[in-house]
Amino acid sequence: MKAGVLSFVAMILCGFVATAHARLIxxxxxxxxxxxxxxDRLNDSYPAQLQRMLRQYDPAWEVQNFGVSGATLLSRxxxxxxxxxxxSGAKACNPDIVIIKLGTNAATxxxxTRLTDGSRITTPLVSSMIVTDGAWHCVRLVWDGSHRYLHVDDAEVASDKRTLNALRSCDAGFCLGAGKDLESGSFWSGLIDDIRVYxxxxxx
Known part of the structure; x- marks a missing residue:
């Protein structure tokens, strides 16, 4: 995970060298x-953290957050x-640099799974396998106390690369096939049957 963070920062800084006069992201x-x-998403979301990092080098930097929960990359x-x-807001602000992070929602x-340990660096676990063939599949989420695993038809399709802390407690219900706030775009487009919890x- 540390290597990934360092790579991300390196790519951002390299981009800034080529756009020395850029100030709005x-x-x-x-x-x-x-x-x-x-x-505290206003201070701890990744755009807010990125702005703090950049302002250590130049206080003129501004990073604006145009994230939308449940949004999909696909127009359909x-x-x-x-x-x-x-x-519309992202286009209207006329940014110098745009960072796009789309494509992790179930519509793809x-x-x-969005079950996390609450750490700032723990993100939703997303499978590398795309299931859109209209056939039935056995999907399994496993938490073994330190790692999350996703399986489709008994094949592992995603897992944590680092050890996690205890998962955050759930105080607002348990959702399968939908986001925790039941927001538009978070619903599984298909049928779910034979659910088992161990x-x-x-x-x-």
């Missing part, structure tokens, strides 16, 4: 950009980003 994205689930998705007011056919880690 628009962060376009979904709930990850918006900061959904973060208690449940909640296309291009139809949101944030899309990916399997995802009090132990059950891997294929």
């Amino acid at each position: 628009a962060c376009v994205g979904d709930s990850i950009t918006y900061g959904s689930g973060i208690s 998705g449940d909640k296309p980003y291009i139809r949101e007011s944030a899309y 056919g990916a399997i995802m 009090n132990r880690a059950v891997k294929p």
